[in-house]
Amino acid sequence: MRARVAFIALAALALVAAGDPKTETVHVVEDGETLKGIANRAGVPLSIIAEANGLAEPYVVKRGQKLVIPRQRSHTVKPGESLSRIAERYGVPQSQIALANGIDNPGTIRSGQRLIIPAVMPERAARAATTPTTPYFRRPHDGKVLLGWARRADGGGHEGVDFAVNAGDMVRASASGTVLFAGAEPKRFGQLVIIDHGNGWQTRYGHLARVTVATGDPVKAGERIGIGGQGGVATRPELHFEIRRNGTPVNPAPRLRLAD
CATH class of the missing domain: 3.10.350.10 (LysM domain)
Incomplete structure (x- = not known):
């Protein structure tokens, strides 16, 4: 009898652990739940859960839907x-x-x-993460283009776009993602922000006067990530912006729909 009681108690504990929002790795959506609420209870950034499950804004989830919860x-x-x-x-x-x-x-x-x-994602999420989808990139600032893309065959040149800014202007995330780096880059860019958008895509924002996000922060497209200025080796107030795919610079002009 005592052994049976112990077994029932252990089984009950296992059920509680399986449904613990702070530890579960798969969540079954219940009535009335939203992705934001699930992310808050799980303690995992909304953008990370959305990326792992191939969800796009406005992030609609349905009752009975199984969501992978990547734990970082x-x-x-x-x-x-x-x-x-x-x-x-x-x-x-x-x-x-x-x-x-x-x-x-x-x-x-x-x-x-x-x-x-x-996090190492289950097979379903891993397939979604390796699907060659491209984020929708927006201009991080509305200033005129000071210097465009000029990639050379030897790998040198200008690997992004420089926008004119006024000191104190807001610089915004070009797409939703997670901040990989936010702080001083001593060689060239001064205050720098790097955002990971999943599937190998990253954006970089250099020459900032200061950053307004921290490493690990989830950000949405259009959200302020820094303040424009004349940081690093810049000789005028400007924003250096890059898009990279698997570490390789990509021409931002067509993705930002910039005029030639």
Whole structure:
């Protein structure tokens, strides 16, 4: 009898754990639920859940729909650790960790660096994440184009678009996503924001006077992410904007519908 009671208690605990919004990895939508409410209870950014399940704005969900809830972790690099060893530890492809953290060279990680460890999604979500869909990009600022795309065969040139701004202007996210980096970039851009839009797409916003978002923040298209200015090596108030796909610069002009 005692064993049976213990078994029932364990079963009840298992049911509670399976439905715990802070730990569940799959959520079945109930009547009246919204994606925003599900994301808030799960403690996972709405944009991350939407991306994992192939949902687009206005993010309508229906009763009985199964949603994958990707759980993101972090890791602080220890002395002597390599990116490949960290990837093996968490069972996440090295390329995904590099992409999530904007790492171009896997050998450049340093002791004490905090890395985002992206969630390993179930097969259904993984297929959605690898579908070659392109976000709808909007202009991050309405200023005139000061300098356009000029990519050379040797990989040099100008890898984005520079917009004229006035000091204090708002700079907005070109598409919805998650902030991968927000802070000082010492070589060229001053205050810089990098946003991940899923499926390998990223945007970069440089020469900002200051940033108004933090790493890990979910952002929506059109949301303010920084204040325009003359940061880094800029000689005038301007915004340097880039679109990248799997780390490779892409010409923003046709995607922003800029005049030739």
